Amino acid sequence: MKMKNLKKLLALSLAFVLAIGVSACGSSTKDGGSDTSASGKEVYRTLDEIKKDGTINIGVFSDKNPFGYVDENGEYQGYDVYFADRLAKDLGVKVNYVSTEAANRIEYLQTGKVDVILANFTVTEERAEEVDFANPYMNVSLGVVSRDDNVITSLDNWNKDDSIIVISGTTAETYLTKNYPDIPLQKFDSYATAKEAFENGTSVAWANDNTEVIAFSLQNKGYTVGIPELGSADSIAPAVTKGNDTLLNWINDEITSLGEENFFHADYEATLADTYGMDYEDSLVVEGGKTE
Known part of the structure; x- marks a missing residue:
C-alpha cells in the first residue's frame, strides 16, 4: 500500500509540474508579444520586431471612400492609405493592408492581427482604455444625412416609428x-x-462621422446633411496595441516630422479634395499632431 501511495504522489507531482510548464510556454507568441489567451496581456510586435520582419500590418477600411477603399484594380486607396504608405516607407518596411470593419478595430489590435489601425478611428x-492613440491627424464630428x-x-421630438442607421462600433452608435x-x-457592420x-x-x-455623410450627400x-455637427468635435488618430510604447513613440515622432512638410494637407489635396473641395481642408486637417 505504501508503494502504491508513493507512486500516486509522484504521478500527481509530475502532472502539476507539466501543467505549470505548459502554462508558461503559452504566455508568449512567436514574435515576442504576449498571448492574451494564456496570460491576459496584449499581443503586439515592438518597433524592432516590425523592422526585423520587414512588414508592418496596418488595419484600414476597404469600403469607406475616400478614406480607405479598394479601387477597380484591387489596390487600397484613400486618405488613411496615403498616410499608411508613408509610414511604411519611412520605417523602411513593406505594408500589409488588413481590411477591418469599425467593430473589429480594437479586437484586431488586441489579438495582434494588426500593428496599427488607420481606419478613421x-x-x-x-477606447483609450483599450488601445493607445497616437497624435491626431484629422478633426471630425458626427453628422446626420437624410433625404431632400x-x-x-434636429433629433429632438423624434418620431418613435422612424429609425436611424449607424455602423456598429462607431462613435455615432455610442453617442445616440x-x-x-x-x-x-x-445597426450594420460595414x-x-x-x-445600401x-x-x-x-x-x-444615417448618422456617422460628418466627413462620411457630407461625402455621401x-x-x-x-x-x-441637415445636421452637420452633432455633439462635440473629436480627433482621428492612429491606434496601437495598449503598451506598445516603442511603436507609439515612433509614430508620434513621425507625425511631428510630417507636419513640418505639411504632409497632411498634401494628403487631403491628393485624396479628399475631389470629394470635399478646398473649403473644408483647413478645418479637417490636423498638421503635426497639433489640434489648435
Missing part, C-alpha cells in the same frame, strides 16, 4: 445610445451595407 476616453424630401435638422436612447437604431440600406429607404436618416443626389 475617433479618439474617445472609452424629409430633411432631419447614450444621448437619445429612445431613437431606434438600425459602410457598404449601411449605404439607406439608399433602399429602410431608415429616414455630395456624391449622391437627393440627400442633405
